[in-house]
Amino acid sequence: MPPFEMTPITLEMAPDWPITVGSRARQFMVRHESCAQSVLAPFLEDFEIESPLAMRLAGAFHSGMCQSLTCGILTGGLMALGLLIGRDEPEQGLDGLLPIISPAQELKGLLEKEFGSVSCKELTGVDFTDLEQAVNFLVSDGHTKCIERVGSGAEIVARFIAEQAENGTLFCMKAKKS
Numbered sequence: 001m002p003p004f005e006m007t008p009i010t011l012e013m014a015p016d017w018p019i020t021v022g023s024r025a026r027q028f029m030v031r032h033e034s035c036a037q038s039v040l041a042p043f044l045e046d047f048e049i050e051s052p053l054a055m056r057l058a059g060a061f062h063s064g065m066c067q068s069l070t071c072g073i074l075t076g077g078l079m080a081l082g083l084l085i086g087r088d089e090p091e092q093g094l095d096g097l098l099p100i101i102s103p104a105q106e107l108k109g110l111l112e113k114e115f116g117s118v119s120c121k122e123l124t125g126v127d128f129t130d131l132e133q134a135v136n137f138l139v140s141d142g143h144t145k146c147i148e149r150v151g152s153g154a155e156i157v158a159r160f161i162a163e164q165a166e167n168g169t170l171f172c173m174k175a176k177k178s
Contacts (some may be wrong), residue, residue, distance in 0.1 A: 009047045013162050020047070022155030029143060029150045036061035039076025039154045045162075047083060048064055054079075063128035064120025073153030074111050074118045080105055080157055084170040103169065105161050123149065 014028075019040045029038035037058045044054055060066060061075040081103060089097025112118050121127060124146060126137045137143050164170045 011046055016163060018155045018158035021158035022151040023039045025154030026147055028152030029147045034062035035072030035150050036076035038150050040079050043080035043153060068121035071118045071120045071123055075151055076106055077157035081107060103164060110156055110160060114156060115149060119124050163168055
């Protein structure tokens with residue numbers, strides 16, 4: 001346990017938790033769009049974080065940071081992971097940041113292995129800075145594939161978090177198996 005006080009997050013993880021997270025992320029994406037927010041939303045709910053600011057933060061990361069860059073699945077997943085491993089206060093310095101580096105890199109590798117890339121443009125073929133391409137994407141088969149990718153990605157993030165909790169590496173999470 002680190003020498004500083006972390007805000008605890010308690011979560012009861014049923015064996016099917018990753019599957020339900022993926023399903024809820026898919027549903028969020030269908031109803032509200034935004035890959036990053038769709039991945040983050042089920043975690044905020046499960047971690048009982050009700051601040052609209054957390055969702056607002058994720059808003060700038062949809063469509064590859066609104067630039068077809070890093071996939072929102074990765075950014076939403078890293079935000080969820082950061083809630084469990086990240087530092088609470090800047091005064092915690094580098095010691096507060098170091099614990100997230102390796103898990104963040106591992107999560108990126110898992111998503112990249114599953115999808116072949118973590119580049120929004122490589123995954124979708126769309127330049128989201130071009131409004132016409134972005135609008136056309138919303139009614140394409142590519143968008144349907146993206147919805148499925150969001151659900152699968154959220155499930156991968158949840159499985160990764162569950163494994164990290166089981167290994168005791170999430171130092172601000174108190175996990176209970178139900």
